[in-house]
Each structure stands twice: as structure tokens, then as C-alpha cells.
Amino acid sequence: MAFNPSNQTLYVADYATTNVYAIDSVTNTVQSAVYTNGLFSTADIGATQALPGTFPKVVLANPKTNRWIFLGQGGGAEFSGTTFAEAINARAFQNGGAWDPVTDNVYGADGLDFFAVNNLKFLYASVAACNAAAVNTANSRLYVLCGGSVTAFDGIALSKANVKTPTAPLGGIAIPGAQPTGLAVNPNTNRVYVAGLTSPTSLDILDGSTYQIIASIPGLPDQSKDCMIAGYMCLSLPRPVAVNATTNAVFVVNSVSSTVSVFDGNTNALVDTIVIPVPPDAVVSQPFQPNTQLFETKPGNTIFDASASAITTLGGAISIAVNEATDSIYVASVNGTISVYALPAAPPAFNSPIVPRSYSLSPWTMIGGGVTTTAAVTLTQPAPAGGAVLTLSVSDPKSAKSPSTVTVPAGQSSVSFAVQGSGVSATTSVTLTAQYNGGTASTALIVAPGDKVTITSATYSQSTQLLSVSATGTNPQATLQVFLASNNQLLGTMVNQGGGNYTLQVGFPSGIPSSINVISNLGAKTGQGVALVP
Numbered sequence: 001m002a003f004n005p006s007n008q009t010l011y012v013a014d015y016a017t018t019n020v021y022a023i024d025s026v027t028n029t030v031q032s033a034v035y036t037n038g039l040f041s042t043a044d045i046g047a048t049q050a051l052p053g054t055f056p057k058v059v060l061a062n063p064k065t066n067r068w069i070f071l072g073q074g075g076g077a078e079f080s081g082t083t084f085a086e087a088i089n090a091r092a093f094q095n096g097g098a099w100d101p102v103t104d105n106v107y108g109a110d111g112l113d114f115f116a117v118n119n120l121k122f123l124y125a126s127v128a129a130c131n132a133a134a135v136n137t138a139n140s141r142l143y144v145l146c147g148g149s150v151t152a153f154d155g156i157a158l159s160k161a162n163v164k165t166p167t168a169p170l171g172g173i174a175i176p177g178a179q180p181t182g183l184a185v186n187p188n189t190n191r192v193y194v195a196g197l198t199s200p201t202s203l204d205i206l207d208g209s210t211y212q213i214i215a216s217i218p219g220l221p222d223q224s225k226d227c228m229i230a231g232y233m234c235l236s237l238p239r240p241v242a243v244n245a246t247t248n249a250v251f252v253v254n255s256v257s258s259t260v261s262v263f264d265g266n267t268n269a270l271v272d273t274i275v276i277p278v279p280p281d282a283v284v285s286q287p288f289q290p291n292t293q294l295f296e297t298k299p300g301n302t303i304f305d306a307s308a309s310a311i312t313t314l315g316g317a318i319s320i321a322v323n324e325a326t327d328s329i330y331v332a333s334v335n336g337t338i339s340v341y342a343l344p345a346a347p348p349a350f351n352s353p354i355v356p357r358s359y360s361l362s363p364w365t366m367i368g369g370g371v372t373t374t375a376a377v378t379l380t381q382p383a384p385a386g387g388a389v390l391t392l393s394v395s396d397p398k399s400a401k402s403p404s405t406v407t408v409p410a411g412q413s414s415v416s417f418a419v420q421g422s423g424v425s426a427t428t429s430v431t432l433t434a435q436y437n438g439g440t441a442s443t444a445l446i447v448a449p450g451d452k453v454t455i456t457s458a459t460y461s462q463s464t465q466l467l468s469v470s471a472t473g474t475n476p477q478a479t480l481q482v483f484l485a486s487n488n489q490l491l492g493t494m495v496n497q498g499g500g501n502y503t504l505q506v507g508f509p510s511g512i513p514s515s516i517n518v519i520s521n522l523g524a525k526t527g528q529g530v531a532l533v534p
Contacts, residue, residue, distance in 0.1 A: 001332045002068065003321040004061035010321060011068050012332055013056035015301070020059055020070050022082075023338070025323060025330075032082050036070055058097035060106070071097045073110050078119065089122060090115040094228070094318070095182060095238035098133040102140050103159040107133040111235035114144050116158050123158050124167055131181060131236055136208055138187035138414075141170070143208075148178035150194055152211060157490075165510050168492045170363065173197075173211045179224055180204075182239035186248060186265065188413035189357070189378055193250050193265075195239040200224035203241075203252060203263055203270075209362035209376055219270040220261055221254045229302045229311075242320045244327065246382070251320055251329055255301075258316025260331060266380060279335050282315030301334045354381045354388065355439020359432060361419070366446040366477065368522030369423035375402065376416045377434040377441060383408040388436055390415070395431040399424050399447045402432060421447040421523075451475040453524040459533045460513055467491065467508045467530065471518050476500040478520045485515040485527055494518070 002011045003025070010023040018037040021030050036056050056070040067085065069078045071092035078085040090097070090108030098107040105123065108115045114130035116123040128146035135142050140155035151172035161167045175197060182195030190208035197204040198216045200223065205214045220239075227234035240253040248265035262272040288309045301314040317339075319332040331339045357380045364373040377390055388408040394400050401420045408415040419432065424447050433442040457470040469482050471494065480494040480502045494502035517527040 001319040001321045001330065001338075002059050002061040003323055003330065004063050004066065004068070005323070005325060006063040007066050009061070010330055010338070011059045011061055012319075012338065013059040013070055014336065015055045015057060016336075018055045020056055020068070020079075022068075028340075034079060034082050036077065057094045058092040058108070060097050060099040062099055062101045062104075064101040065104075069099065069106065071106075071108050076108075086119050088117060088119060090117045093131060093235060093238065095132055095240045096130075098135045098142070100135045100140050100142070100155050101137060103155050105140075105142075105155055105159050107135065107142055107144070109133050109144060109146075114146060116142070116153070116161075118159060121162070123161050124153070131238065132183040134183045134185045134192070136185045136187045136190065138190075138412075141208065143183060143185060143192055145180045145183050145194070147174075148176055148180070148197075149174035150180065150183070150192065150197065150206065150211065152208075162510070165489075166507050168490055168506075171211050173206065173213070179236055181223075181236045182241040182252060184241035184243045184250070186243045186245050186250075188245045188382055189248060189265065190360075190376060190414050191265065193241050193243060193263075195220060195241050195252050196224070203250065203261070205265075205268060207358065207360055209360045209374075210365075214358075215268040217263060217268055217270055220252060221257045221259070223254065223256050225305055226256055227304050229304055234304050240318075240320050242322045242329070244322050244324050246324045247327060248381075251322070253317050253320050253331070255314050255316070255318055258314075258333070260317060260320065260329070274331075274341060276317040276331055276333060276339055278316040278333075282335055283313055285310050285312040287311075353437050353439065354379055354384065355437050356380075356390065356434045356441035359434050359441040359443040361432075361443060361445060364479070364521045365444070366448060366479075366521060367419075367421040368448055368450045368520070368524075369421050371521060371523050372418045372420045373445075373521075374416055375419045375432065375443075376414055377406070377408070378414040379408060379436070380439075382411050382413050385410050391435045392417075393433045393435075395433070396428060398422060399428045400430045400432070400445055406434075419445065421445075424449055448475060448477070448522050451478050451520055451522040451524045453478075453480060453518050453520050453526050455516075455518055455526055455528040458516055458528050458530045460508065460530050461533050462512070463534055465508055467504075467506050467513055467516075469494065469504045469516060469518070471502045471526075473500050473502065473520060473524065475520075475522055478522045478524075480518055480520050482506075483517045483519060484513055485517050486513075488517075491516070 019033045022032045058071040076088040091110040092108035093111040096109035109130035114126045130146040132145040142153040152170040180197040192206040194204045201220045202216045250263040252261040258276045260274040321330045427448045430445045482491045494504040515529045
């Protein structure tokens with residue numbers, strides 16, 4: 001389900017009929033129904049393949065173009081109104097899609113793979129048990145849930161990439177054994193909300209720039225023992241997460257209990273649970289029969305409870321969308337009904353003063369002289385009319401420089417700017433501070449003396465199509481990155497092996513790299529030609 005605020009239209013994908021319904025949210029009437037069966041692209045899986053369960057499972061809307069797309073586990077298509085526009089080569093499972101209105105990139109996660117496409121052009125593909133994707137529309141940064149990790153990509157860089165030249169991620173966080181199944185982003189606060197990262201019952205809040213966990217809020221029902229039958233295997237049960245970027249309210253759908261958990265993103269607290277009605281006899285459960293396979297079970301909204309060895313149908317809430325203008329949510333149920341809930345006009349936190357909430361640095365929290373890193377200050381609420389002028393200060397102006405003031409534009413909640421290191425003779429810790437309206441946020445920056453980097457080996461294997469780079473640095477705490485010399489394309493961040501030794505091995509299937517540059521966050525830069533090996 002998706003809501004387009006530009007035309008006040010709610011789009012709902014119906015797995016059973018393969019229709020996508022367009023609903024006028026003002027009159028609550030169905031405007032159209034598009035039959036999607038047969039419109040899946042098979043370019044990426046082969047025209048002869050017929051995966052079961054490839055009905056529409058995700059619908060997305062673009063408020064800039066007023067177009068919409070649907071995705072399933074066999075592909076999807078883009079529409080303008082009821083008119084077919086073109087096929088989409090991304091596959092997606094429930095809750096597994098995102099669409100960036102700025103780059104027009106479409107992202108899909110089908111429970112197994114992750115795809116980044118621009119209509120029929122492949123940009124990126126990964127096989128890592130990926131089940132959800134979300135985009136920060138303010139900076140086009142993409143976040144993907146794969147296994148027990150949250151991985152971030154630069155969506156603008158992805159839009160210029162292709163699948164044959166891997167695009168290095170910006171960073172992320174991984175927790176071994178974790179099973180996160182839901183993801184959403186608030187572009188105003190640069191916060192990423194993940195269901196089930198630190199525990200099956202937590203909503204975890206990440207800083208969108210540093211990927212560090214800010215808070216973990218308990219209280220979600222445990223769904224870790226349940227998986228959804230997807231036609232050819234059982235996949236982690238999706239847990240849709242939605243955010244009202246204006247009020248910073250966060251909603252998590254719990255399909256097994258047919259409830260919606262409501263969190264206040266300002267106070268990082270669970271504040272309410274909405275019970276979505278389930279029709280009588282809608283939930284049917286039976287023991288899993290011996291000598292049968294899960295893939296033999298008809299796919300749909302059917303889950304397998306491993307602890308009870310039972311197959312159960314879902315009967316209530318399955319998807320959610322937010323209307324920020326009316327501060328209401330739409331909850332779709334398995335039985336085809338859409339529940340509309342009006343929420344309080346303004347959470348209590350919005351009666352408090354607007355002050356800085358956080359001060360973050362990306363990609364570096366440690367830099368050398370002449371090196372810049374990007375700072376971001378986020379307010380507790382969107383800036384008022386005329387903007388919010390923040391006063392910035394540096395505890396040691398001889399070691400680092402920042403602007404004296406920056407302005408958060410009206411209606412926005414954050415602003416970014418550059419911080420530059422100065423030459424120092426010894427490693428120095430500097431405190432960066434932002435003040436506004438009586439409130440303060442600060443962060444630490446490490447400024448280190450300049451370093452020296454030496455490339456000890458740079459080879460490209462024509463048989464394996466792997467580029468291997470080894471280097472040494474005079475500061476073992478430095479971060480080294482490898483760039484293609486011809487166009488300054490980032491190839492990856494080197495692995496710190498300790499003792500000032502660094503290595504990188506990355507696939508390079510398109511063309512042959514002739515030379516590379518290695519650049520340190522402490523200022524060192526060196527280049528070398530690449531030797532060809534068998």
C-alpha cells in the first residue's frame with residue numbers, strides 16, 4: 001500500500017485478484033482497478049521461468065510524477081493512472097520496495113536478493129537475504145536490510161552505476177544473529193527506524209549518517225518464530241514500518257496479532273497500540289503435515305510457526321500508509337478492508353521549544369589537516385518560518401574550522417556543512433557545538449597529524465576479474481580508500497589488518513583498471529599503476 005500526497009490517492013495491491021486499486025482518500029471511493037497479471041518483467045530471471053507467488057506484493061507512488069508501480073517476486077511495472085508505462089526489473093516481497101522521487105531509482109528486496117534499477121536498467125544486485133528497503137528523500141540515501149545488517153548506499157551514485165561495476169556501500173551496522181524485518185526513514189530528522197535489529201521485540205533507532213544505534217525501544221510482539229510462505233520457500237515475516245515525518249510518529253504493523261504499535265519519535269517511547277479488527281473465522285491454523293514441503297503450500301498470507309509446527313493464515317493488518325496532511329494512517333487488512341485512523345493533531349513534545357537534537361559527522365570522525373568531513377545538526381522539530389540560525393563553535397579553533405553560523409531552512413529539521421581539520425603536531429580531540437533557542441548539541445572530532453601512505457601491491461587478475469590492493473600507512477588508525485584514477489570512482493574502503501597494513505579485494509568485471517589512487521582520511525594520497533596477472 002502507498003499514499004501519494006500530491007493527488008490524495010491511496011494505492012492498494014491485492015494479492016488474491018492481482019489488481020491494484022486506486023482509492024480517492026477524500027471521498028474514500030475506488031477510482032480504478034488495474035489488473036496486473038502477466039505484466040511482470042522476466043528479463044532478470046528468464047522468460048521460461050514461472051515462479052509461484054509472483055503476484056503484486058508491493059505498490060509504490062512517486063509524488064513528483066504522480067506515477068505508481070507495483071512489484072512482486074517476478075518483477076513489476078510502472079503506470080501513469082491506468083496506463084501502462086514500462087516494465088520494472090526489480091523483484092520485491094511484502095514491505096520490500098522503495099522508490100526515490102529524486103533519482104527515479106527503484107529498489108526491491110525479495111527476501112533473498114536486493115535490486116537497484118532505473119526502470120529496465122540494472123544498477124546493482126546483491127544476494128544476501130535482503131527483505132526491506134527505505135530511502136531518505138532529502139539526500140537520496142538508501143538503506144537496505146540484509147540478514148542481520150542495515151547497509152547504506154548513496155542513491156545518486158547508484159543512479160550513475162551499473163550492475164557490472166559494483167558500487168561500494170557508504171557503511172552500515174551488522175549484528176550477528178539479528179533478524180530485522182522492517183525499515184523506515186524520517187528525512188526531517190535523519191533517523192532510521194528498524195524493527196527487530198537488537199532483539200525480536202525492539203524498534204531500533206539509528207543515526208542516518210553514522211549508522212549508530214541511538215535508542216532501542218522494547219514492546220513489539222515477538223514474531224521471530226513465524227515466517228511467511230512465499231511459494232518456493234519460507235521467508236522472514238515482513239513487519240511494515242511507517243513514519244509521519246511531520247510529527248515524528250512511528251508505526252509498526254504486527255501482522256500476527258493484527259495490531260499497530262505507535263511510537264513517539266521525539267521521546268523514543270512506545271505510546272499506544274491500535275488493535276485492527278479481525279473478521280470471525282478469518283484465522284485458520286492447522287498442524288504442518290508430515291512428509292510435505294513448505295513450497296507445496298499455496299502462497300499468500302500464510303505463515304509457518306516453527307515452534308508449534310503449524311500453518312496459520314493471517315486475518316488482519318498487513319500493510320500501512322501515512323497521510324501527513326491529515327495526520328492519519330491507513331491500515332490494510334488481509335480481508336480487503338482499509339481502516340482509517342485519525343491521530344492526535346500534535347504530540348506533546350511539539351509544544352516544547354525547538355532546539356538541537358544531535359550533531360553528527362560523516363564519513364569521518366577523525367581527520368587530518370586540510371581534510372573535510374560533513375557535519376549535520378538535527379533539530380527536535382522542523383525550523384519555523386524564516387529558518388533557524390544555529391551558532392557553531394569549535395573548542396580548539398587552531399585544530400579545526402567550521403562556519404560560525406548555519407541556517408536550517410524553514411520546514412526542515414537538519415542542515416549539513418563542512419568541518420575542516422588544521423595541521424597539528426599531536427592527535428587532538430576537538431568538541432564541536434551547535435546552539436539554538438537555548439539548546440545545545442555537540443560531538444567530538446579527532447584531528448591527527450598528517451600521515452604517509454605507500455602502495456605495496458596493486459594487481460588485477462584477468463581470470464577472476466578481481467582487483468587486489470595492499471598498502472601501508474604511518475598511522476594505523478587511519479582509514480584508507482581506493483579510487484579509480486581515471487574518473488575518481490570510489491572502489492572501496494580498505495580493510496585495516498593492524499600494524500599499519502591495509503588490503504582491499506574488489507570485483508572489477510567491466511574493463512581493466514590501469515591505475516588507482518589510495519587516499520587517507522588524514523590527508524595522505526598516493527597512486528600507482530595496476531599490474532595485470534593471470
